[in-house]
Amino acid sequence: xxxxxxxxxxxxQLDLDTQLQRCLNYEAYEAAQExxxxxxxxxxxxxxxxxxxxxxxxxxxxxxxxxxxxxxxEALRLRSEMQRAVxxxxxxEAARYRDLLREVDAQAxxxxxxxxxxxxxxxxxxxxxxxxRLGQRVLHRELGYRGVVVGWDPACCESEDWIAQxxxxxxxxxxxxxxxxxxxxxxxxxxxxxxWAEAYGNDPLQHPYLYILFLGMDGRGDxxxxxxxxxxxxxxxxxxxxxxxxxxxxxxEGGPGQRQGPQRG
Numbered sequence: 001x002x003x004x005x006x007x008x009x010x011x012x013q014l015d016l017d018t019q020l021q022r023c024l025n026y027e028a029y030e031a032a033q034e035x036x037x038x039x040x041x042x043x044x045x046x047x048x049x050x051x052x053x054x055x056x057x058x059x060x061x062x063x064x065x066x067x068x069x070x071x072x073x074e075a076l077r078l079r080s081e082m083q084r085a086v087x088x089x090x091x092x093e094a095a096r097y098r099d100l101l102r103e104v105d106a107q108a109x110x111x112x113x114x115x116x117x118x119x120x121x122x123x124x125x126x127x128x129x130x131x132x133r134l135g136q137r138v139l140h141r142e143l144g145y146r147g148v149v150v151g152w153d154p155a156c157c158e159s160e161d162w163i164a165q166x167x168x169x170x171x172x173x174x175x176x177x178x179x180x181x182x183x184x185x186x187x188x189x190x191x192x193x194x195x196w197a198e199a200y201g202n203d204p205l206q207h208p209y210l211y212i213l214f215l216g217m218d219g220r221g222d223x224x225x226x227x228x229x230x231x232x233x234x235x236x237x238x239x240x241x242x243x244x245x246x247x248x249x250x251x252x253e254g255g256p257g258q259r260q261g262p263q264r265g
Contacts (some may be wrong), residue, residue, distance in 0.1 A: 004181040005049060007150055011212055012042045014228055017073055024080050036077060043073070053157035072231060074104050130178045134235055135214060135223035137205070138182070147184035148205055148223050150213055151233060154178060183207045 016039045023032035082097035132138060136149045156168055156175035168175055183205065214223035219242035230237060 004151070006046075007181055007183070007209070007213075009042060009046045009049065010151075010229075010232065011209060013039065013046075013073060014212060014226075016042065017076060017228075020076065020080070024083070029084065032080065039073065039077075053153065056157050056159060072228070075101060078104065130180070132178075132180055133222070133238065134225040134229060134233060135218075137222050140184075145184050146205065147182035148207075148210070148214075149180050150183055150209075150225075150229070151181040152178050153181075183209055183213075 016035055020032055020035045020039065023029070023035055078097050078101045082094050082101070085091070085094035085097060130152050132149045132152075134149055134151070137146065138149065139146050155177065156163060156179050158166075158168075158179075163169065163175065171177065184207075210223065212226075213229050214225055216224055218224055218238075218240040220240045222240070224237070224239070225235075227237075
């Protein structure tokens with residue numbers, strides 16, 4: 001089944017970041033350097049993809065160059081280099097990496113502000129944000145397949161051929177609306193219910209990428225996104241409990257306690 005290109009790159013980045021941290025934990029610095037080279041190649045592919053999206057939407061390329069996850073990965077790399085410099089007592093080099101870390105943090109804040117300014121869904125642009133949440137399970141209104149939200153673009157970033165084939169211009173807001181990224185599982189449509197759990201039970205979707213991007217299911221039957229996915233889209237963690245469970249009264253959202261599904265961090 002086809003998966004959004006950006007989702008695939010993001011999964012590659014998560015995997016390589018995990019490999020890098022493992023190499024650093026075992027002080028396997030040569031192996032860590034090879035992982036960094038692979039990460040750099042993925043980052044270059046991501047930058048090319050974002051430049052293409054920027055051209056398709058007319059958004060300044062500067063807003064699409066790096067996302068929150070990219071800045072986080074660069075910060076991880078710099079911290080590992082700073083740690084290595086401290087361990088070898090090369091304090092001048094450690095200070096240089098410290099200064100670079102501060103610059104990356106400043107760049108991340110500037111990029112986030114600029115992206116929000118050009119994001120038609122953001123409050124800075126008068127928008128109210130995406131209507132669907134990360135991890136929310138949905139059913140396609142016309143095609144009947146079910147899926148889970150793993151991200152979005154603030155406007156249609158695809159080519160003119162794709163837009164024509166998908167008949168985007170026939171939509172009420174055309175290309176100037178949120179376009180969601182889904183992991184989908186083709187199923188027949190079912191009836192009723194105010195939440196996925198009420199309508200379909202807690203039968204999980206069958207998709208090989210779910211365990212990478214999500215920590216488990218909440219009380220509504222939606223998925224809880226991992227920290228890196230939340231960071232990528234700048235959203236806070238959201239917990240929903242079933243009635244009577246610890247940490248939740250009547251299925252309320254946001255309180256402390258135990259959620260459904262495995263927890264990985």
